[in-house]
Amino acid sequence: MPTTRRRAPLAEQRRPRRGMRRLLTRLVLLLFVVAVVGAGVVGIRGLLHSFAGPQCRATALGKSVTFDPSQTAYAATIDAVAEKRGLPARAATIAIATAIQESKLRNLTYGDRDSVGLFQQRPSQGWGTEKQILDPVYATNKFYDALVKIDGYEQMRITEIAQKVQKSAYPEAYAEHEQEGRLLASTLSGHSPGGLGCRLKDATDGKPAALRSALATELGVTSSVKGTTLTVRAGSERRAWAAGAYAVAKAEQFGATSVTVGSRTWSRTTGADGWSWQAARTAVGKDTVVVRFAGAG
Template identity: 50%
Template sequence: MGSSRPVAGGTSRAARPLPVGRYRLRRLLIGSAVAALLVALAGLGLFTVRWASGPTCQARAGGSTFAFTPEQTGHAATITAEAIRRGLPARAATIALATALQESGLRNLDYGDRDSVGLFQQRPSQGWGSVPQIMDPTYAAGAFYDALVKVDDYESRPITEVAQEVQRSAFPTAYADHEGEGRVLASTLTGHSPAGLGCRLGRAAAADPAQVSAVLGAQLGVSATASRGALTVHTSTATRAWQVASWAVAQAERYGIVAVDVADKRWERAAAGASLVWQDTQESADGTTVTLHLAP
């Protein structure tokens, strides 16, 4: 009595038809689930199309390749430039980039958990600075490095431990998820992986040579000479030249840079896939001089 097991010639309780109300509810739930799945698939399709044909950047180093938006590479260039300006090792940039990827997706967010804002989701109430200061990517990166260099053996310890000492996150192990991306970005942007960063971009807005020159000086500490729609930067080493060249590609979307020449390589802005890689120019150019061509 009360068993749900089938009875010869009858129907078990578990197998009986559902009441009409419950049947309609089940149909509604199934329909909602199907609709949600279709929306998710549509979003995946848009995501795929975006990476396949829209503005995107690729960083390649050590056999690994990662894709980023132009916004992300621009912020990555600013974060890395601050490490270079301070004379910090590439490992410092790797830690900072992995942290920013975890905290904000390398986006300069004006919101977050409680009063957290910016690339690193730093909190004014915890002494990181005012909201306007933290929303300045250069200031935010500098504040991160100020804390990072106080961590003992930060260059050799696991990134999860180091980033956690700086950030005090509720999810300390998540930083390691982005270590590979951070390392590849840092390697290209510090000049250790020449020609490792390329961006596929649409038509450029008109550039302001004075602005680009000023930002180059502020972020990388180099001087640029303007002539006929281009800026020329003379550096002391090939690595330094590739720091400038990679910065220029990463910031091309924001500052209207249409091409970059260094050594016997050229990156040229285009909506085609060829712009994701540097091209050989077959010219014997000076490996320490970088030329940035600007949109008129």
């Protein structure tokens, strides 16, 4: 009788060999370990993010820079004074970059020889008294007074400007902070709407009247206060974003819990949402800013 041979099973019908099964098992285990480790890293980053101290971030031109709230508040003053004086955005960029180089955006009571303040100006060199220089608004105005005397400063390299204004022995160092100055100036002046956000702890005390005074003194805009709400009619959309960014930058100081400009709102939080503006629950006019406080003190 003819012998009937059994056909070899098709490839998809064959059982995996032991070696193949082991390989698949190891691959599954490896993927599982990678997933667990990845989740752990994300979790750790989340924890670190949550427990990190208060921070502010300026984002413009596809780039970001981060400073603490105190530094950002001083940058807001420097930009606001430029806005009030009607100076171009380049002036604020130069001034902020200079303050980063000179004091790391701190209002220092000490420095080289008799240098003090944001720009490390010296009483002995005619910048004013020590008390005057330690007033950020005064110091900023004095810096701009010297800056505008330089013909063509808007087109000059910041190293040249630093040499002329600050009489620096290391003018090249200022160039390292030009991009940081530009990002802060762009967001604070409203040229990059919604580009500035701060992650902050809950406010314990709101000071709307103090913010109203600061807006008038530094930025030159008027506002009204009703209870725990401050309202600015800025006159233009960009100016509204400048006032809104100023309010966010000063939120740690004055206790603001939310800032609304047009259809966007910044809300105070310790999470990553504090770095961005969300759709407003109740929109306001494009040239209007509404700042809310938890409780006025």
